[in-house]
Amino acid sequence: MDKLLMIPGPTNVHQRALEAMYRPLTDHRGPEFESLYAELLENLKYFFQTKKWDVIPFTASGTGALECIVSNTIAPRDKVLVPLYGNFTNRIKEIVEVYGGEAITFKVPEREAVTAEQVESALRREKVKMVFLVFNETSTGVKVVDLKEIAKVAHEHGALIAVDAVSGLGGDDLPVEEWNIDLCASASQKCLAAPPGVSMVSVSDRAWEVINSMKARSHYFDLKLYKRFFVERRQTPFTPAVSIFYAVNEALKALKEEGLENRIRRHKICSEAFYAAIEAVGLKCYAKPKFRSNTTIAVEVPSGLREGDIRRIMRERYGVYIAGGMADLRGKIIRIGNMGIVDRQIVLRTVNSLECTLKELGWDFKIGSGVEAALNVFSKYLGI
Numbered sequence: 001m002d003k004l005l006m007i008p009g010p011t012n013v014h015q016r017a018l019e020a021m022y023r024p025l026t027d028h029r030g031p032e033f034e035s036l037y038a039e040l041l042e043n044l045k046y047f048f049q050t051k052k053w054d055v056i057p058f059t060a061s062g063t064g065a066l067e068c069i070v071s072n073t074i075a076p077r078d079k080v081l082v083p084l085y086g087n088f089t090n091r092i093k094e095i096v097e098v099y100g101g102e103a104i105t106f107k108v109p110e111r112e113a114v115t116a117e118q119v120e121s122a123l124r125r126e127k128v129k130m131v132f133l134v135f136n137e138t139s140t141g142v143k144v145v146d147l148k149e150i151a152k153v154a155h156e157h158g159a160l161i162a163v164d165a166v167s168g169l170g171g172d173d174l175p176v177e178e179w180n181i182d183l184c185a186s187a188s189q190k191c192l193a194a195p196p197g198v199s200m201v202s203v204s205d206r207a208w209e210v211i212n213s214m215k216a217r218s219h220y221f222d223l224k225l226y227k228r229f230f231v232e233r234r235q236t237p238f239t240p241a242v243s244i245f246y247a248v249n250e251a252l253k254a255l256k257e258e259g260l261e262n263r264i265r266r267h268k269i270c271s272e273a274f275y276a277a278i279e280a281v282g283l284k285c286y287a288k289p290k291f292r293s294n295t296t297i298a299v300e301v302p303s304g305l306r307e308g309d310i311r312r313i314m315r316e317r318y319g320v321y322i323a324g325g326m327a328d329l330r331g332k333i334i335r336i337g338n339m340g341i342v343d344r345q346i347v348l349r350t351v352n353s354l355e356c357t358l359k360e361l362g363w364d365f366k367i368g369s370g371v372e373a374a375l376n377v378f379s380k381y382l383g384i
């Protein structure tokens with residue numbers, strides 16, 4: 001049985017990206033790698049929608065890119081505004097504190113993401129060096145809907161804006177240069193549909209001014225070092241995961257061929273189909289409608305059903321892997337990843353296996369209603 005990986009990352013990978021990893025390894029201090037690296041950096045600019053700014057990849061998972069941002073910009077006792085609305089916002093707070101920064105936090109109402117209004121009122125109370133938020137909070141399935149305004153508000157208050165877009169970039173619109181996002185982190189294993197192991201950070205001119213005025217506090221993630229190595233040698237300072245670099249570059253080429261706009265639209269349509277199906281079978285989405293994510297479908301587990309049972313039956317009988325809740329939401333929600341190569345066929349297989357599972361568990365609904373609701377969404381956008 002074919003496995004279908006519908007967890008919110010790592011996700012199903014482009015076949016061509018997998019095949020790229022079979023290529024023989026090459027000397028990372030030689031011309032072949034140098035031209036791959038130069039091409040990769042150009043392709044990453046497309047992914048982040050920037051023409052002028054640097055996008056720097058690391059051999060590290062997404063958390064490495066977050067740590068990179070903090071270690072290059074935050075000195076002990078620097079204040080960072082970190083609005084809290086899920087596990088990954090909590091992680092940012094922890095990283096800021098590990099580096100001796102002071103995280104200024106406030107709690108966003110449950111099932112919502114932070115808004116420009118909330119950021120503005122926090123910034124009126126407290127002067128900070130940086131606002132650091134999560135674009136798509138994968139633990140709750142909410143997304144920030146007014147990021148462009150938040151960036152503007154941060155700059156009006158003299159702060160940098162940093163964004164964790166690990167699970168959102170490529171699945172939702174985030175033009176870093178147009179919206180003036182100073183530092184933006186993403187990773188290979190989500191909407192890019194490449195294997196895990198590489199993450200990246202885009203850096204604005206304003207961010208470089210701050211970074212250049214400071215001593216980096218991590219050697220491995222020293223952005224100045226990466227920039228110097230690229231400019232002088234077209235190489236990385238440390239041994240890169242060459243095979244994964246090949247795969248990521250291949251996934252970026254696939255993205256360019258599809259077109260970023262089309263990819264975002266595909267995620268949007270598939271998420272709408274998922275949400276329609278969830279409601280049609282009588283389940284409730286966790287996020288409030290205004291904040292619903294394009295890439296992470298969080299669904300409440302109703303009383304009478306157990307998260308573990310739903311996941312187990314979907315996995316064992318239908319080969320479909322979904323995730324449970326994290327921390328406080330463990331046992332209370334299931335999460336479906338809507339990322340990467342997701343399409344009509346994948347959505348319908350997932351919805352179908354969810355329906356069969358719910359039936360087996362005794363949930364009272366009309367079998368086929370989820371598939372029908374999803375199909376209606378696809379016909380609305382794509383025709384039959």
Ligand SMILES: Cc1ncc(COP(=O)(O)O)c(C=O)c1O
Nearest residue numbers: 061062063088136138164166167
């Ligand atoms: C929003 C967000 N930030 C950060 C991370 C951490 O990424 P990684 O597990 O690749 O370190 C994740 C992973 O799911 C995420 O979804």
